[in-house]
Amino acid sequence: MEAKPGMEKNEKGWEPKILAFLCRWCSYAGADLTGSSRISYPANVRILRVPCSGRVNPLFILKTLRSGIDGVLVSGCHPGDCHYTAGNYNARRKFALLGRLLEYVGIDPRRVQFSWVSASEGDKFARVVSEVVADVKALGPNRLFPTTTHR
């Protein structure tokens, strides 16, 4: 498969690119713990820190897919532990609906995944990322939108 701008390429072939929205108080800290505990996890993930999982507008997920990124992960605090009290509850409702609409339109739910990872769950973060990468790798590159965005 020929390399295109933005496509990961190493000696093993195509690697998926995953964008992960991590909440600053739990999941991002959890990911940091993964690193400082020297737990290996796939390098396919690019992390975007948000103050809260509730900050993630469904628009961000749609734009991510539109721009050709292969997978999306959104991760926040466990229900009841949100730093802003109810942001993750709000997020849970939004993503429940968005996930169903995306599947109805024909986007495999394995491309857009959600998790609750706390600041102490370094090992869980590594596991979640591994699973998401494996799922997206099995699905193949995001070829949903062959025409590019003119920028």
Place this chain on the structure above:
Amino acid sequence: MEKDEMKDELLAIAAMLFDEGRVEHFLGYKKGTVKFKARPLIARSKEDLQDLWVEDFFTPNLTLYLKEIKGRVGILVKGCDSRSLVSLLKEGQVKREDLYVVGIPCPGQIDLRKVENAGAGEPEDLEEISRRGMEILIRASGQERTLQKSQAFLDKCIACQYPKPLVFDALLPGEYVAPLPEPRPPEDALRKKTVPEKWAFWAEQFERCIRCYACRNVCPACFCPRCLVEENLPQWVSPLPLGGDNFVFHMMRMMHVAGTCVSCGECERVCPMEIPLMKLNEKMADDLRELFDFVAGVDLNVPLPFRTFSQEDANDFIK
């Protein structure tokens, strides 16, 4: 005759509202430029009311104009329109005390696109459309044709759950479409297809969208002062009608109207490319019912789905 009785009563009410200075505008229907279609009538005085026309074909959802016409307004609503009104009241877009709501009984609306697709006649050739029991009689270019209600009605009318307006100050006399006893089961065959098959369908639909924004402009639930597509710092959605950007526009519009959209069907009716937007609306309405036990535009006291949450909300899709 029933129709005259209904029109006379409507004229009397509207005239009274102007005479007593209770409204500055009255929203009703007038004859369309195309036969068998109605246009909205925005009456500013009693004299404007002489254009009022309430024959069988009053399809447009007039609550749309409540977003722009301020002050005290009289408005004509069918059952489905009244749900839009309830939604707008819940969203704080209109005040109940500013409105005088006249409920109009609706016998079900004819879908001229279906009539044309059934080969019964193109809009410019239609001469007469009348009802007889469960049948619709159509005469076009001298030829007569009979269609069943299921062939000629708008999809939403075949499955009408709310024929009687939910909010009104006065209710006109007339015939209602027969309601179904249970919620309509999803007949959308697309829901049973595989994910790649679904994408094959929708990718083609999104490619055909020309971004005319008729769907957005006609929608009562779309009341953002500045639409996300008009935002250019940052430019969230490219204005170019490419499949990918059309996908973002339509999916985001759905997410924005979720909880307010009552499946009035205007978006699909006005789409020049005949994109089946109601499939998305209905899927979303069914999801909101399943996930949050929520039905839009019915109960003024039930909170909107994204203004509230529950400890028991669906969590199984989250790792």
